[in-house]
Amino acid sequence: MGELLLMKGNEAIGEAAIRAGCQAYFAYPITPQNELGEYLARRMPEESRVFLQAESEVAAINMVYGAAGAGARAMTSSSSPGISLKQEGISYIAAAELPCVIVNMVRGGPGLGSIQPAQSDYFQATKGGGHGDYRLIVFGPSTIQELVDLTGLAFELADKYRNPVMILGDGALGQMMEPVEFPAMDEVTLPLKPWATTGMKGRPQNVINSLHLDPEDLDRHNAHLQEKYRAIARQEVRYELENQDADYFLVAYGTTARVARNAMHKAQGEGHRVGLIRPVTLWPFPDAAFAKVLDRARAFLTVEMSAGQMVEDVRLAVNGRAPVHFYGRTGGVIPSQQEIYEALIKIIQGGEKA
Amino acid sequence: MTILVGAFGSGKTEIALNLALRMAAEGNVSLVDLDVVTPYFRSRDQKEALARHGVRVITPEPRVAQADLPSIPSGMEKVLGSEEGKVIIDVGGDTMGARVLGSLRRLLPRRHSLLFVVNPFRPFTATVEKTVTELRRIEDTVHLRVTGLIANSNLGPRTTWETLLTGHEKVLAAGRQLKLPVIFGTYPCFLNGNGVRSNLDLPLMPLQLFMFPP
Structure with a gap:
């Protein structure tokens, strides 16, 4: 380096x-x-x-x-x-x-x-x-x-x-x-x-x-x-799993994962047990990260700068064993820490249905 | 009139915003956003905050402000020709961004400072030699002479006094080679100014940062 x-x-x-x-x-x-x-x-x-x-x-x-x-x-x-x-x-x-x-x-x-x-x-x-x-x-x-x-x-x-x-x-x-x-x-x-x-130089022809x-x-x-x-x-599955023993998990990748991590820290500061699953490979999708936490996770909140795309893979990985929620912004808007935090708190307080 | 040019990402916009706010405390100041190449992190994004402090921000009209069109703000001739108040021009990076300044050069007052912003932790100004090349490329594009340098050495959130001063020294060396004064050096305000152990012959300006990654 x-x-x-x-x-x-x-x-x-x-x-x-x-x-x-x-x-x-x-x-x-x-x-x-x-x-x-x-x-x-x-x-x-x-x-x-x-x-x-x-x-x-x-x-x-x-x-x-x-x-x-x-x-x-x-x-x-x-x-x-x-x-x-x-x-x-x-x-x-x-x-x-x-x-x-x-x-x-x-x-x-x-x-x-x-x-x-x-x-x-x-x-x-x-x-x-x-x-x-x-x-x-x-x-x-x-x-x-x-x-x-x-x-x-x-x-x-x-x-x-x-x-x-x-x-x-x-x-x-x-x-x-x-x-x-x-x-x-x-x-x-x-x-x-x-x-x-x-x-060819002395070998059979290669055809592409x-x-x-x-x-x-x-x-x-x-x-x-x-x-x-x-x-x-x-x-080749790669992911980052933060706070494996949490009750609630944020799921986000790329730029959104940076903001989701900040929202997680804010929620942790308020005493909530929140973790983060950050897929690094989007294909192959890191089902393994979810398998590690499914026994105790109460709910997942997927955050994306889309109308809800990766959330489908999250639902496949969770396979009905916990509610999977979604929060997204589109058009070029980056979700704010506060928005994600509020979406998360709603779920924790039980006011949101997946 | 102060005109800021430099390589992509050298920190022209952050410096323009800081200079504008300082000058606004003393009187009439206009900040011209002449960046036609950068799609994000532009002066125009801070227009409201600056207006609250009395800085007049001249940017492309709202209809095209979010587009990647090389649009020049309307009313430029009036601002550039005006003898009243101070004007700061934030030019886009590299020769690509500087070209628009070249096209407006006949409108500029004869007395102006054309300052070249250097961050020696950026790839195309990482050495004295590269800095000289970069400065000459921009001068050739705008058909104007740079009158001074600004040392904006930083590694973003990983800036320390040590790295910063090493960088500023490189800019001073570039200034000596170019026979140009280094007008000032910057330091991000998250570094405590009391901790400065600078032996450099260089005034230092604290930089309030406006643009942060998500």
Whole structure:
């Protein structure tokens, strides 16, 4: 680890990608993630790597397909509407089992929406935003340091499982500044990729494709993908569980988890036994965190910057064993500590039905 | 007239707000939000708080204030040409943000301070060499000469006197190389000013912070 720098979230992803050995980044501008493209436009040439501004989001994601197919560590980024445009390409990449990192710094939706922070792309990110049966590994970082750490891990897991990894941030996380440390430049050993299209040179042809016209063949390919997703679900779940012995649990990820933690502290200060479950991987979802507390938890309150998306996964994890409540704001409004605290107190006092 | 330029995230807006509040205690002051590149954490978000202290905040009209449009506040010519009162201009970061100032430069009064805000804990001003490069890029964009530096060394909530003074020393070194004065250094007001053990030849201004991450 090196010295501390004060970085915006968007810039921090850029530098972390460079440290992780990202060899190609394909940009198309959209607020509120433009600092990432700006940063890499300056830094990638300094490191003799590829920065390319594509003519559209669709072009950028297909450039990622090409670069990843040729064995490079590749990344693209956008914000909500731009990520919607990339979905066809993401489905192809998942089908062709290509490793890459896709960053979504979410803004208020639907439609053009706003440029303020939101978490309303959770369904799209975790349930397969494009067509077909596929999964992305999805990270929901909540500090700039975690953005840095998870960007490194994203490249690592993408290669390990030959699967696209999405970093699901939000505009606030992209714009805010915090002190961070980066891993050293030469810390990463890039894995061998014998499947990549690097020129035949004495080996049989490698083909990267997502077309399987024979139904039996495609059925087998899907079975193989599902087996891989089950392995990821077994091995890559990450979460933070605070105050495991609590009676009530707040559940939140990303920026919202920061505010939820403050609300938890306020409630604890008033003598309430409140904990926090913070999923770090949004897919695979950390059911295990809930299993640890279900025996004594009286209720859960999920807080999101959406109309209620992750709350569905919380209900699946809780499986009817305790009431699961929801509090959310949309459009770019960040729920305040006070709002969350009041929603929580209502539940504790028994005035709210799930 | 004081014009603040600098790299992205160097702290121009926080300094502009603090300067405006100090000057408001002495008389008529206008703060011009000329940041057309930053989508969040802008002067316009603090307009009401500043108005309560008598600062006139000139921002894009409300209809477009929340958009990522490069809109310039109306009435700019009048403010820039006015001889009355003090004016602080908060320019957007980097050459990208500075370009708009370049387009308005003919409207500026001949007597103005163009101050370059430096935080040596930010990536593109982390060394003296980088700071010089960054300053020249911005000067080339605005077609104006920087007249002084402001040392805004900080690591956000992890700022200590030790890190701060190490940073300020770097800015002083950059000033020497550029043959430019460092007008003042800042310290966040959560650091107790009584604890200063500064041997630096640099006036220090406490910075009241307005913008916090969630």
